[in-house]
Amino acid sequence: MSAILEVENLSKCFSGKKTVLRNVSFSIPRGTIAGFIGDNGAGKSTTMGAIIGTIRKDGGSVKIFGEEMDSNKSHLKEDIGAVFDQMHLPKQLNIKQLGNVFRLLYKNWDQNIFQYYITYFSLPKDKKIGDFSRGMSMKLSVAVALSHDAKLLLLDEATAGLDPLGRYDLLEVLKDFVADGQRSILLSSHITSDIETIADILIFIKSGSILLQISRETLMSRYAILECTYKEFEHIESSLVVGYQKKSDQVDVLVCDREQVPFTVARKDFSIDDVALLLMRGEHL
Numbered sequence: 546m547s548a549i550l551e552v553e554n555l556s557k558c559f560s561g562k563k564t565v566l567r568n569v570s571f572s573i574p575r576g577t578i579a580g581f582i583g584d585n586g587a588g589k590s591t592t593m594g595a596i597i598g599t600i601r602k603d604g605g606s607v608k609i610f611g612e613e614m615d616s617n618k619s620h621l622k623e624d625i626g627a628v629f630d631q632m633h634l635p636k637q638l639n640i641k642q643l644g645n646v647f648r649l650l651y652k653n654w655d656q657n658i659f660q661y662y663i664t665y666f667s668l669p670k671d672k673k674i675g676d677f678s679r680g681m682s683m684k685l686s687v688a689v690a691l692s693h694d695a696k697l698l699l700l701d702e703a704t705a706g707l708d709p710l711g712r713y714d715l716l717e718v719l720k721d722f723v724a725d726g727q728r729s730i731l732l733s734s735h736i737t738s739d740i741e742t743i744a745d746i747l748i749f750i751k752s753g754s755i756l757l758q759i760s761r762e763t764l765m766s767r768y769a770i771l772e773c774t775y776k777e778f779e780h781i782e783s784s785l786v787v788g789y790q791k792k793s794d795q796v797d798v799l800v801c802d803r804e805q806v807p808f809t810v811a812r813k814d815f816s817i818d819d820v821a822l823l824l825m826r827g828e829h830l
C-alpha cells in the first residue's frame with residue numbers, strides 16, 4: 546500500500562517562541578482514514594497548515610504521492626481538500642454564487658457533485674454564507690473540499706459543532722470518499738467516538754511530538770491496558786510498556802503486546818479515549 550501523504554521530521558517554531566512541532570513524522574497509506582489525536586495546543590492544526598502550506602515549516606518534508614509539496618504547485622493543491630475552522634469563505638455570496646467562483650478557481654471543479662453535497666447536507670442555496678451557522682459553514686466547507694476531485698482530505702475538527710445527524714451524515718460521506726482505496730483522509734477530532742467509528746490509523750501527538758502511529762485494528766487486538774499492582778508493574782518488561790499512570794493503589798499500564806505479559810493481570814476494557822489519556826497524561830519508561 547503506497548502512501549498518499551508522507552510527513553518527515555516536520556518542525557515549526559513561531560517567531561522565536563517555543564517549538565511547536567518537533568520532528569513530526571507519519572504517513573497515510575492510500576484508502577485509509579487517519580485520526581489525529583492530541584490535547585488542545587498539541588500541534589494538530591499547525592501540522593495540517595504546514596502540510597497544505599498555509600503555515601511555513603521550518604524544517605522537514607511533506608510529500609503528496611511521493612512528490613515534495615510546495616504551495617506553488619497548483620496540481621498538488623488541487624489534490625488536497627482542506628476543512629479548517631476558519632475557512633474565510635466569502636460572506637456576501639450565496640451557495641449558487643460560490644459555486645461559480647470555485648468553478649474558476651479549481652480545474653477539476655464539478656458543479657454537479659457540489660450540488661449533490663449541498664442537497665445531501667440540506668444547505669440553503671439562496672442564503673448568504675455570512676448568515677450560516679457554524680455547523681452549516683463546516684458542512685459547506687466539506688462540500689467544497691469534496692467537489693474538486695481531491696485525493697487527500699485534511700479535516701481539522703470538522704465534526705465539531707455538527708448535530709448528531711449531521712455528524713453521522715459527514716462520517717458516511719468520509720467512508721465513501723476512501724472506499725475506492727485511492728484516496729485518504731487526515732482527520733483531527735476531540736470527539737474520539739467519531740475517530741473510533743471511522744479511523745483505520747491513529748496518530749497521537751503531544752506537545753508537538755508524535756507519540757504513536759498505529760492501525761486501530763492492531764491497537765485493539767494486540768495492545769492492552771493492564772491494571773497492575775505496583776509489584777506486578779515492576780515485573781513487566783520495559784519494552785512492552787508504551788505508557789503508564791500511577792494511581793494510589795494500582796498502576797494502569799498500556800502494553801504493546803498483551804500476549805507477551807508473562808503472568809495474569811487484570812485487563813481493562815479500553816477505548817481510544819483511555820489510550821489517549823494514558824499516552825497524554827501518563828509517563829513513559
Ligand SMILES: Nc1ncnc2c1ncn2[C@@H]1O[C@H](COP(=O)(O)OP(=O)(O)OP(=O)(O)O)[C@@H](O)[C@H]1O
Nearest residue numbers: 559560562565583584585586587588589590591592
Ligand atoms: N500563529 C501562531 N503564533 C504563535 N503560536 C501559535 C500560532 N499558531 C499556533 N500557535 C501555538 O502552537 C501550538 C500548537 O497549536 P495548534 O493550533 O497547532 O494546536 P492543536 O493541536 O490544533 O490544538 P486544538 O486542539 O486546541 O485546536 C500552541 O501552543 C499554539 O499556541
